[in-house]
Amino acid sequence: MTYDIAIVGAGIAGASLAAAIGARARVLLIEGEDAPGYHATGRSAAFWSETxxxxxxxxxxxxxxxxxxxxxxxxxxxxxxxxxxxxxAAIDAFLAEFADTPVRLERVDPAAIVPGLRPEWTLGVSEPSCAYIDVATLHAAHLATARRAGAVLATRAPFHAATRAADRWTIETGAGIFQARVLVDAGGAWGDVVARAAGVDPIGIRAYRRTVVQLRTDPPAPAGLPHVAHIAGRFYFKPEPGGRLWLSPHDEAPTDPCDAAPEEIDVATAIDRFEHVVDWRAAAVERRWAGLRSFAPDRRPVYGFDARVPGFFWCAGQGGFGIQTAPAAASLAASLLLGEDVAVPVDPARYAPGRFGR
Incomplete structure (x- = not known):
């Protein structure tokens, strides 16, 4: 059987795209792990923020x-x-960046919102639209929608190579050989690895490690605490059930694509920064993990057909934002794949692979 579209990667990017295509094409999802969402998707900090x-x-x-x-x-x-x-100056620049957007931002007194905030933290901007996002349920819903539409999911199928002849791709994986007319690179941190294995020039997608720890604090995180982020990008933390916190040092350590693991120095850095923000004590580290974020050179995602290799479509470089943008990004990518009018209010050229001029 020849599929219309083979998508390499069944994390949130690949799963949401397969769901958005629906029954309009025969879709194959190729996933190298035992189950989808093992890497970036399954390790998200799980918040949705317009900024x-x-x-x-x-x-x-x-x-x-x-x-x-x-x-x-x-x-x-x-x-x-x-x-x-x-x-x-960073606060002023932040407000200016979003002044002409629908995002609601307001200067506030942070001490009135965060109990125990140390006195030097005097500047605050509220973003009330920020929300928890149920990542696991969202990912599972996309996979279920794709399956109902007829998509086939091949797991334990690491991508080895692809060659194109007679307007179709022959795709070699650990689970066998497949054929498809279009090959979609939704490989996340492995985006350039997939491209090279298909004979496509890489874009320059780089992987970075991001660390998160779950803390039990003394006193416990208060009810109603918002997500709290340093305007200069040195930490963020958010409440979790049971008075716990998820805390990150907002690290971006360059790394090869891998099964990311947290470094002790990054865990220690996160706690040190946290204890310089509030007078709470980090009583225990209950969990620690790391995930991969992957960026194109200009840090914008990449959606569209490669300008040089027919039938190769980029769906990559989502950074740490692939989950919160999944519905719109998938709609955009599906429209470009199927030659339909773009249904979301964005300019496709902003995210097109041709902007790199490889």
Missing amino acids: YGGPDIQPLTTASRAALQAGGFLQPLGSLHIGRPRDA
């Missing part, structure tokens, strides 16, 4: 809100961006 990723990501995030709310995947959280007096 996360900056103005280049915001249109996709905002355009995804209605679908995420309709599916019940978002729950209220709110975000507070904080700084010290030396961060005043």
Whole structure:
């Protein structure tokens, strides 16, 4: 059987794209792990923020809100961006970046929102639209929608190589050989690895490690605490059930694509930064993990057909924003794949692979 579209990678990017295509094409999802979502998708910090990723990501995030709310995947959280007096210019720049967007931002007194905040943290900006996002349920829903539409999922099928002849790809995987007319690179941190194995020039996608720890604090994290982020990008933390916190040092350590694991120095750095923000004590580290974020050179995602290799489609470089942008990004990518009108209010050229001029 020859599939219309073979998607390499069944994380949130590949799964949401397969779901968006629906029954309009015969789709094969190729996943190297035992189950989809093992790497970046399964290790997300699980919040939805319209400012996360900056103005280049915001249109996709905002355009995804209605679908995420309709599916019940978002729950209220709110975000507070904080700084010290030396961060005043960063606060001003942040507000200016989003001044002409639908994102609602407001200057606030952070001490009125975060109990125990140390006195030097005097600057705050509230982002009330920020929400929890149920990543596991969202990913599972996309996979279920894709399956109902007829998509086939091949797991334990690491991608080895692909060659194109007679307008179709022959795809070699650990689970066998498949054929498809279009090959989609939704390989996340392995995006350039997939491209090279298909004879396509890489874009320059780089993988970075991000660390998260679950803390039990003394006192426990108060009810109603929002997501709290440093305006200069040195930490963020958010409440979890049972008075716990998820905390990250907002690290981006360059790495080869791999099964990421946290480094002790990054865990220690996260806790040290946290204890310089509030007067709470980190009583215990209950969990620690790391995930991979992958970026193109300009840190914008890449959606579209390769300009040089027919039938090769990029769906890559989503950074840490692939989950919160999944509905709109998948709709955009599906439209480009199927030659349909783009149904989301974004400019496809902003994310096209041709912008790199390889």
